[in-house]
Amino acid sequence: MTSATAASARTAAPPLDPDAAISIRGLVKRYGDFVAVDGLDLDIRRGEIFALLGPNGAGKTTTVEICEGYRARDAGEVRVLGEDPATGARSWKARLGIVLQSGAGDSQLTVREMVTAQASYYPDPRDPDEVLELVGLADKARARGRSLSGGQRRRLDVALGIVGRPTLLFLDEPTTGFDPEARRQFWSLIRSLRELGTTMLLTTHYLDEAEALADRVGVIARGRLVEVAVPGLLGGRETAPAVVSWTEDGVRRTEATATPTAFVRELAGRFPDEVPDLTVARPTLEDVYLRMIGEAR
């Protein structure tokens, strides 16, 4: 985007939304000559789980860290829980929870000691034992940090992120390295936090995770927001042709059709019994995501 079009895009965007958990207009971040975030507008509603998707280097972490108050921006306006992160007071910071990619390391402290120490920084913390229960680490309360498995450490990271009772929780690739069962358990933890009213901004490379958890997803490519939608509607998924597949005369066949019911009815008439290996599929979130970032390139 030239600076002229970036400026006109900014003019076109509505003003900052004071009621949003996060409201961003025309955000720009440069590293030297390199533009990492290039005129980004985004609103995240209170109470929602929002997943930020995008390829490596798209500008997700930069955007999130500007919202957390950890990085300075070069241009644009940002409000997080009503305050500008560049000047956010301590009381504002206490309302944020942050789960970073590299989490609680090889501490000599026990799990409960770490969570209790973290709680002491906040004015209205959750009870550490309740938090350990919530993240499924109650039976590891006396274990040392360094004795935890990878998945258990990630749970500890989440415990440390939520013990301060945050209004807004940032989760950066929270389930990297989880086994499938641990991921499912983690997803239920995230859903229970939403029930408790926590707003969450999640970055993830797992499209199934975004689909399972997010109320809305935003796709970032080259520092720009390509689209924001509920997962089922991203990239026109709901109106995209369905792909019908079946086996006939020993050959796998496929047909893309806007009227899959009529097509399957016609197909069924050609077979005396079941249509062999019949499947009907709409594009997955991953399909539309890959198309979008391909086009953005």
Ligand SMILES: Nc1ncnc2c1ncn2[C@@H]1O[C@H](COP(=O)(O)OP(=O)(O)OP(=O)(O)O)[C@@H](O)[C@H]1O
């Ligand atoms: N401190 C820095 N100095 C110079 N360049 C940086 C710095 N931090 C990030 N970048 C560059 O800015 C771009 C965006 O980086 P960012 O970490 O925001 O991407 P990301 O979308 O979070 O990627 P990933 O999915 O790999 O975590 C990348 O090209 C990166 O190399």
